[in-house]
Amino acid sequence: MTKAEIVQVISEKTGFVRDDIATIVDAFLETVKESIVDGKHIEIRGFGTMKVKERKETVARNPRTGEKVTIPKRKVPTFKFSKEFKNSVSKK
Helix, strand or coil, rough: CCCHHHHHHHHHHHHCCHHHHHHHHHHHHHHHHHHHHCCCCCCHHHHHHEEEEEEEEEEECCCCCCCCEEEEEEEEEEEEEHHHHHHHHCCC
């Protein structure tokens, strides 16, 4: 499902104009992105949790040459679905 499809569905369910819904969805997504970039933890009960995890420095191997390559530590965004969400998916 694309962002445009989400906007369309919300517009149909609420009766609000699509342009207004698109503005709200864009603002929501931008707020989430800014919060994650700032390292904040976002929890939407019944849906899931978004946060930033720090991965340790690791040593990997180039599959073509066999040469060892050091991958520096880095921060990655993660998302974990809530138990309620997982249960509702497994029931279908």
